[in-house]
Structures are given as C-alpha cells and as structure tokens.
Amino acid sequence: MYCPTTMFCPTTMFYPPPIFCPTTMFCPTTMFCPTTMFCPTTMFCPTTMFCPSTMFCPTGRAVLDRLSSTTLSEVAAASGGSSGASGLLPAPLDVAAFCAVSANATCGLLGPEEFCREMPGKRGVVCDVCEGPESSSSRQHPAAMAADGDPATWWQSPVLTEGGDQHVVLVATLPGKMELLHVTIKSGPSPRPLAWSLEVSSTENGDDWRMVRAFGDRDHCRKLWDLRPERRRRKVRAVKRTSRAEKPSCSTQFTSPRPLENGEMHVSIADGVPARRVRVSFRAAHPSTRHQYYTVRDLTLAARCICHGHADHCSVDHKGAKCSCIHGTCGAHCQRCCGAGAWRAHRACVERADECSCGERGACSYDDTGAILCVNCTENRAGPLCDRCLIGYYNVLADDPCAPCDCDPEGSDGSCKWDRKHHQVQCACSAGFTGALCDRCEGENTVFPNCLVEVTTAACKCDTRGIVDSSRACDDVCECKVNVIGERCDTCAPGYFGLSSELHDGCRPCYCSHVASHCIANPEAGDDVSMPLGDAWLITDSGAADTVEPSEDEHGKPFLISYEVEGWEYFYFTSAAYSGERTAAYGGRLAARVTWAIARGDSGGSATVMPDYVLLANDGSRLSYGNTSYESPGLTELIAPLEEGGWYSGSELVSRGQLLDVLSNLKAIMIRAHFHYDQDEVRLDSIELKGSPSNIREICTCPVGYVGAQCTACSWTHVRLLRAPGSAPAFECVPCACNMHAGCEAVDGPCGPCQHNTTGPHCERCLPGHYGNPVQGGCKPCACPLYESSNNFSPNCALASAEGDEFVCTQCPDGYTGDRCEL
Template identity: 25%
Template sequence: MGRCVGLGRCGGVLGGQGGLGSSTPSSLQVIFKVLDPSIPVADPYSPDIQDLLRVTNLRVNLTKLHTLGDNLLDSRREIREKYYYALYELVLRGNCFCYGHASECAPLSRAPATADGMVHGRCVCEHHTQGLNCERCEDFYHDLPWRPAEGSSTNACRRCDCNEHSRRCHFDMAVFLATGNASGAVCDGCQHNTMGRRCHLCKPFYYKDPSKDLRDPAVCRACDCDPGGSLDGGLCDGADDPARGLIAGQCRCKEHVAGPRCDRCKPGFFGLSATNPQGCQRCQCDPRGTVAEGGRCDPVSGECFCKRLVTGRNCDQCLPEHWGLSHDLPGCRPCDCDVGGARNNLCAVETGQCQCRSHVVGRQCGQVEPGFYRINLDHYTYEAEDARLHQGSVVEREPPTDHPASWTGTGFARVLEGGWVEFHVSDVPFSTEYDVIIRYEPQHPEPWQEVRVRVLRPSPVSASSPCGNTIPADDQLSTSLPSGARYVVLPQPICLERGVSYTLRLELDCATARQDPTASVLIDSLVLLPRYSSLEMFIAGDPSSMERRETFERYRCTQPFHTAGPSPVAEPCSSLLHSLSAILHDGALPCLCDPQGSLSAECQPQGGQCRCKPNVVGRRCHRCSPGTFGFGPGGCRAPAPLTSCPQVRGRTLWEPGAGLRAALPALPLP
C-alpha cells in the first residue's frame, strides 16, 4: 500500500507481510525503503537488523488509493472511479547479503546469463571470510570468532599463529574465553615435532633449541637422556623456564642421578642402573678413611677414594702394617712394630697391638716383661779366670769401692809367653757372624806381638749350614795386643751356629822380638759381639733398615761394649739393641736372679743385672765378690782384717796385695 501526491513527498505503507517503509515520488515513481529514516537504527549491520532485511519472496498488494479529498464532498461511486492508477513497471533493487564482508557480488557458478544491474548471489568476500554470504572465516583464519562487520569495524577474521609448523587450525570458544577473548585458534596437525594450540611447544621427548627461532623447522630437538638415569623413559624439559627451574633439554633425572643427560650418579652415589628406581646406590664410604667430602666414591665401581694409609672398597680398613682408622689426615697410623721385639710389622687394627715375641710387651713390643731382660751387646763374655789355662794362673781382684771396675768377672788369667787360654762356647744364640774382642791388661810397655785365635769346631762345616761359606783359614785369626790399650777387636769376624759347641783358643806366642820367659799379660775375657752388619734388620735393603744401620753407625752403638765396665749408651742405640736382642733370642731372656744372692726376682731390663745383696757379684748375683765368703741369704761376709780369707767356691786362697791365687784345694766354711 503506498501513497503519493504529485511530485511531492508521499508516504506509504507496505502492507501484507512486509515491513514499514517510506516513499518519495519522483517522476511519477514511488521508492520504498525497507528501513524508514524515521526508525532509529544504531547499527544497520547488527544481526537483528540483518535478519529483518533478509528477503526470500516479495508480494505487492495495491489495496487503497489516496484521494484528493473530493470524495468528502461527493460520496458517489463515480467520483471514486475517476481515480485510477497504472503500474507499468516494477523495479526491485537489492544487494547480495554478505554480512558487511564484501563490497561486491559475483555470479554463482552455472548461473544464467546476467543482465545489466542484476544482483548476483555470491559475495566477493573480504576480511579473510568465505562462503556465499561470507558467513565463515577463511581456512587458517580462525584466531577470532566469525562476526559480521559492524559499522566502521570490519571484524575481520584473524590468521592463526602456528609458528610455521602447521597450515590448519580451528576456532575453540573455550580457548577464546580462557584467553580473555584474545585468541581462540587451535592449530591442527603440528609438524616438526611440535605441539600445542599454536604449535609453540615441543612434543614429549623433544625440547626447544634456545639457539633457534621458534619458527625454525629444526627448533625441536630430540631429548638426549640416558634411559637408565632419567624419569619417564627419558623425558626432558621442553623449554627454558627459570621460574620453574626448567632448562631446555635438561633431562628429568632419578633421585640419585645428575648430569644434563642423567647419565651420571650424584656425588656420593654410584652404579647407574635402569632397574634402580632411584638410579644409583649410595656410596658406603667410611668418612674416617675417605679423602672426598660427602662420602664420594667412583661413580661406576663404587670404590671410595681412600686416604693415604687406608684401603678397602669402602675405605674402612687400614693398610697392612697400619691401625687406628680415624679422621686424621693420613687416616691410619703405622704399626711401627719393633723390628726385633715383634714377629712382624702387623698389628691389631683397633688397638695397634703388635705381635710380640716371647716375654716382650708393649703396643710396639718395645719393652720386656717383668722378670726378663734384653742383652747388652757384650752379653756373651767368657771370663779368662773361668777358662782352661796353659802356662798361666788366675788372678782375682777385689772390686774398687769408689769407682766401677775396669774388668769383668772376679779377675784375670795371667798368661805367660807360649801359653794359651781355651774358652768353651756352647750358648751361641743365633747363627751369624760374631766379632771377637780380647780384653786384657798389659804388663809390659811393649806390645805383645804374636797373638792367635783358633776356632776349634766339633765337625766340618756343612755347605748347607748358615756358616757354609767358612773355610779353614777363616778359623785362624792373628792380632797383637798394644801396650796402650785395654782391648783389641780381631780384624775378621767368625761364623758361629746356634746349637753347636765351640772351643776358642787364645794363643799368646812371642811377646816381643826377643824371647822372654817372664813376659806375661792379664787376660780379662773374650767377648763374642754379634756383628750388626750381618743381621737382616740392618741389611734388608729397604729404607727402614738403611735408616737403622745409619743410626747404629752414627751413634757408634757397638763402641760402649768394647771395654769392660759400664758405658753410657745413646738413646737411639738402646731401642736398636732391644730389637737386636729380641732377634737373637726370639724374645727376652729370663732374669734367673739367684734367690739367695739377689734382692728381687726382677733384673734390669737392659743387660739383665740383678740387684745383688752385699758382697755378691755376677749378673745373676750368684757368687761372692773376691775377698768375701759365706754365700747365703745374707749375702757374703768380708774376712777379718789382715787375715787370709778362705774362698768357699774357689779352689784357691786370696792373697791381699798380691792379687794372685795358687791352685789349692777348696776349704770348708769355718
């Protein structure tokens, strides 16, 4: 229904099922607009308005005429009939419906030939939309939801950002809402081992190479994790994330595993194994014996790193010949067992107690048991007055009271020119070489020129015996007795064997160049001095034995035992003599103090001298001193002044002043 007056403006109503409109007559034309200008429409492209404008069929009904008002003056029918109209042309103008995403339309495929002004049915879409009506976004432009254009806002579809790893995507409203309506694209079919809604993550078992751009096809590299030491089958951190402590490519290690590849055990652990849920075993290192902090061990074998004197897989044992595992820098202490007092250099690992020889005590076996002693080097002294004499006599001498005696035993044997003294030796403690020392007192100002010592053996020396290298010439030694000396050491040692009895004959031939039947010399004793240079403790060749020998020689440890009487012994010599004595006797010797002549059953540890009662002498305190008699529980008694004293155990009488005793029968006690 429409109304128009002349060429002026006219209004009309589009009846039927149409909507309201306005008309403007022009050249006897009526133009109907769907949207009347009087209707306020803020956005003609809004979905609601677009739905109103959508037309599928059009019907035009001419139902009413607009008169000029004369019908009001005359209501006759013929008056109305003089009004007529003619519809000679109907032009319907419209446009294809593109939701504001196209500025033109194109023919549909297989559409009929077109005429000028014909409205086509396919939108030529813009804003990355597609479809006949631009009703959806183009492929790979789904980062925003599709929307019709709104006024000046095109609401263009936005390209998906898949970082060049995919050409397919779709819109996900849940993602769009989760991002605060910023982005809703989800990439499909990510390539190059990528994943994620934007293909911005690496797949499991791959990680982002920090040195490459995210769009690089090689940005995701395979994890290089040791399957034995990593969690989740070798999964690694996909990208750097300082806030979470993640490092791209860093493997996720088991509890006791470390390293970029999880291919090594943490400090303090060892034995990487795929079957171990924790990856590695804890080191079992004893902290006292290891040098590494935290109980570290070899990460493969589990061997601990031991201190210098510690051994064992777990560094829980001292090296042989060491003891006392502790936190000290070396870890253990050397046993330092006495080379002679102990059977070896092994000791108890807890206490350090060495394995001592018989009757030797102390942790290092450096002392003797009470009631036992270690010898002086001249322990094997054989008194001339107790020996067998030829052309000689025994001279007893009373010991001085104001200073030590310069001789041993009870006196001397006075031997004339051409005489000899035979010493019986049956107590050789150890098979080795011995230096022979002759102690004497010269009786003339001239030296005794010809002196020989002969070794009389009970049988020839076996080649397999310790003295198997001895030849007959070795058993005959020559020397002289200087007049200004009190002892002489024979130039060559003699070899003696344990368990064999020997006779050593001291022959005094010509005293001077001219024969003198009255010439004599006082022989004190013959000493067998074990030759230190023949003992293993000094010649083994190891640094310790070389040091012992150097010490023994530097302090001249044999020198004090050349002469009779006490001589001071340097402290370094004392410990070496203890070792030497223990080797010779396989331990310590019993004191064997005479119960009648001694004050105690114990003796001095060095030398074995017992504590004698008055007028009693001898190492064992077993006889009266010269000039006394009556050996008993009270010691020995001195004789009355200016009278002769019967010698109870001797075979002679002592003559004061003369110092000489003749062979007489023994006298009974008065």
C-alpha cells in the first residue's frame, strides 16, 4: 500500500473489506502502513476521528484502541458541546471476560440432544449431540462459553420448535455499572438469528430493562416490537408527524441467513448507555430444513467505567470496576468528595467558605449556580434543603425527625400533617371516613372498614348478599348462593372471595394464576390509565396478519383514508401502548372515542358487524367483545367492561380465569376502526382504561416462589419457566440452585450475590466469621465470646453438631480457651 505525504480521506475508504470513515477525518502528515493490513469486516467510526502522529491499521479492535485516548473534552467538542478542562474519561475495555453470563435455555439440560446443520460449501448436513453439565465431554455448550475467549467453544440454545415460541435470552452481568459503547456478537455453528434485540439494565436485579436496538426483517420489526423497519418513509401530504427520536430503531441489517456459521453482528452506541446487565434477546431463527437453534461463539462488550469526569483510568476484574479517582473525589465511581467539599461531576471538590445549612439532615452539594443543595436526605426527609417530610411522614417541629403517619390504609391515602390546634396527627381521609387516623366511618349506619350500610338487621338472620332470594332474609333456614357457605350465608366458600349481592353466585373464584386457591378481596381500587395515541397505533386486518401505518393529524391522532385498506375489516392495533402483565386491569373498562365518516354521495352500502375490541395474548389466545353495527357516522364511543360475561373466544363466553389468563400475558389490543362499507375515513380520538372498583380483585396466598397480588411473578430466589401454550398455569417458578440465598437468571445460570451471610457458587457455605447450615437456613455471626470485634477473638466458628444451634469457636488465639474463647 502506498502512503502519500498528505492523505485526503474520502467519505468512504475502500480497503478490502471496506472501512466506513467518519464525516470529517483529521489525518497526520505522515502515515505509516504495514505491508499487510488486517482490518475488521466493518469499522464503526465516531463523527470526528483524531489521528495520532503515526497511525497503524489495527488487528481487529480499532474502536477500542481509538477511544482509549479520548477525553471528555474531545467527545464534547466533536458533538458540539463543551466541558471543563478537568473532565476525563477512562479508556474503554472489552469486559466480557469479567462478566457472569447466563441463559434461560441451554441445550442438553434435559438430556443429550441431537442437532443438525447445513455445511457451507457442501451438500447435505452434519449432525452432532449436545450434552448437559453432568457430561465431561467437549459436547457441552453452557452460557459461560459465549465469553470465555476460546474460539473452539460456544453457547448453544435447545433446538427450537418451528412456528412455536423461539424466545431465548442470553444475559451478561458486568463487573459493575459501566457505560456500554459497542457490542459484537459472533455466532457459532449456526446462522445469525432472524430477529433479535439488544437490551440493557442499569440495576443488578434487572428491573428496568431498556431496549437499545432491534434487528429483524420487516414483518418481525412490526410484530415483535411494533417498530418500523429502517427505511425511507413515505411522505403524507398535509400531515404533521410526531418525532420518533426517543424510540429505539429496528434495523434490517444482519438478517441474511448467510454465512451459515461464524457470522458477526455489531451494535455501536454513539453516546454510550449506563449498564449493569446486558441482555441479548433472540426472538426468531431462520427457517431451516433441519434444526433451528441459536449459538454465540464470541461476545465482545466494549464499555468504560463511569467516573463522572474524575478519572482517566480504572481497574476492572471479576470483583468489580473501580475508578482511579483524582480531583479530591472518592468511591468506586468517584461519586463523592473525600473530604467536606462540594461534589460536582467533572469539577474538582472545593472546600466552601460559607457554612453548610443542611446540618445532620443531609450532605451538602451545590447546583450549577453555586447555591447550596442538600442531597442524601436522612430521617425520611425530602426537598432541596431536606426541609420537609416525605409523603406518609410528619414532624411536629421543623428540626424534628419525620415519623410515619400510621394512617388507616382503608380510609386514607397515607398522607398526614401535625394538627397544632388539637396536638395530634391528622390523616387525609377519603370520602366517607373520619377520625384522626381515618379509622372510623363518617355515616352513623355504616360499617368499617368499607363504610357500607349494614346489610342485615338484628331481627333477621340471613345475609342478603349471600342468599338466593334477598326478600327472605328473615327465614329460619338461609338458602345460600352457589359459592357461599355458613349458617347465615355470610362467608365465601374456600377458593372464592368478595361476597356481594350483585353476584349471581355470591362470590368470585380466586384466579391466583392457577397456583393457589386461598384469597381475600383486594380493598384497593384500580388506577385509571390514559393510553398514548400517535405512532403507538397501527391499522391491522381482522386476523392481525398485516399492518398499515396510519397518518396523524395536527393533534397527533391516528387517522386513515379507507381506500388504503380496501377490502379489509380493519382495526386500530397497538402493543406499544398497553401490553404485558395487566391483571390489575380486571374489573375496569376500556373506553375509546372514534370518529368516522361516509363518503359524500355514497348510500348503497350497509353497516359492518364486527367486534368492538379484540385482546391478543402472547400464546395466541384471542378474545373479542361486542358484535354490533353502528348506523350513524360521527363520534362513536366504544365501551367494554373487563369482566367475564361479554368476552368471547370464538363463539363461547369465557370464564373469569380465561379472561385473566389473557390479561396476564397481553400482547396487543385491537379497537374497531371499520363501521360501514361506504366509510371514507376514521380517526382515533382517545382511549383510556377506567380503573376497577375496590373488592373486585383478589389478594392471594401464594405458594413458595410466587409473588404478586395474584401470584403473577416469581420471587427473587426463583426463575420463571414458560409451559406449553394453553397450559394452566402458563408458567412455573423454579427455585434457583442457590439454597434460597440468591437469585439467578436461569436455572443453570450462576447465582447472584449471596445473602444471609453465605458464600460459594451455590451459596452453600457460611462466610468467614459465621456459622450455621446454609442448606437449611441462614448463617449467624460468631461470638467468641462476644459479637463486638474488640471481644471477638476467633476469626471462625462452626456448629457443634449436626443438630441444634450450638457452636464452638475454632481458632482461639494463644492464651484463650473454651468453646467460645471465654477462658
């Protein structure tokens, strides 16, 4: 390769393979190039690249090498921003080798599993066997092999079912919270996936997953994520569209089934994203004449430590990531001042001459104007000066600690204040309740805690809510409704709740996700939910097989000209606005306002007859509500109570349990958009969910491993495994192999941080200085002879016998003896 004295970089530099250059590239006067140039298949460059005096083509990690010398000032300058001279960024590193990697499904766990694949450049297939962890052969493919750095190993999923659920996730837990910049995934002996997404969570327990980017063909982009594939959008005349800048994109890149193995996928994150966990969510595999499965041979995670501009270097290992802090800052992320200075990102800690007014209520910091700002408020305080109590707390004097309100949850929202006149706490009571703690009813003839009028009188024996004929409350023998028991018909039968005169059978059956049968009525009312409009909605046919993008009016309301979907019975469709676990919606009602019009002069057509609403579940279940016609165009209100009695599966009414099964795994909502065969246009004006009244939902007594009011989630020590579509229950909470002391991402995955003073791969041992049996319970600290460190002379102790809780200290120092080093 010939290198001229001055090198002008074109927009695209064609090296074999091509390197995509930035918009502006500053090159050195002299550029030294080796005889042989080894470049990555695709190089992702920043907007502005600053070249060193001597530039050598890298051997495969140009992005990491280039970013390693970038400072915050350069990044800000390249993006048009600015920062102080003291702002620093540490070098990015490939941290995959320091990550704990797990998967929710791995081949071989249920026994030896055969898989077959097409061979590149050859006819026919090659078959092999994947074995489980009990095998000592090289046929194991656990999740850890995705990041072990060995090109001869890989992770592999089980063989997938054609047309079935193909969702498998691979999760990497970073050594600490870091800024993720670039991800490279190299497949093993399988094609790259047809559809997948990259997601990050900033917390270790993964409760805030956020999708960074999705990849798939046109159909999967829309059906899986309700995203438009990256393409040139058609222009709609006289229509103002809303911005999509905050939505993740769905790219059709990497969707080819070629190469058949070792294909690479690259994701660059221009501004970086804070991440503690990184999840690769595989959603669909390419069709195959043989077997479908996913593999990952190599995972590269380019990330750098978050040091808030106070370090240009950090150390990373399996135990964590720690910045080498300067500017008088301390902490793993340089997140505080070592002394009493005021901490600010990108600025050195400086001692302030003015006195901090936060006192013991919080720590002093300063905003951008230099004004005092109290942070890390204590004693349940809040506010910029820690000068008020959190909601649900109160104090008598301004400097007093904030104490909990202790209001009755039935009669108040939990907030309170100190009544100076009566010298007592006064809670904010709901309508119908009274008293300082809202623990009494306001009306004379009402009964706490529901503050309803008593349904029976002293003269009559039977509870009118539970008897078949309410006019016979004074009979000697009470005739109970089907789901009611008791001499007075005043108790729900086991497995039922919510005694009510409005219910034909007296009580509702407990749902509890089909895993429990004991429940009580939930006194909490459901919340109202106003769903967004705009690009959250598409137009789909009655089978939800195809979609069309509606236009938006000047108010962001989606509308459609009917000729665009001629021949369809069409609906508004959304999975983005409302989906997932939605059992809390039961008992509420859907309320949509739709405006439609008939073309002028057209009068030969008739009204359509079709459902007002359709609910789709992820397992393929489909429920519909209403089957009516509307004759008059204009504003039409569509109301659907989310209770059994009006929802159908095919031609059959569904039960409460069937409706809740769909709500627990909701994929999408469809709203009627086609009202007349001469219809010209339609517009969705609003859609909201009205919350349910109290006592219509239940609180279940869940079995071990299940949590939530209706047992819809797994506890932190259990992992969720889906069962076959149509099963009841639809999922199972399986305990992690961590002795109930830690959580896990998958049954075969590593345990998270061990709790209860335990340690070990499965939290099976006590920490040093503790004793007990972690397999049966937690570990307690040694007392040799006392707990205080000044009088605790043995670093270790152990149970005295397999039974009982007695222990002996095992390392008494010279001069001390006895079971507790007490002599």
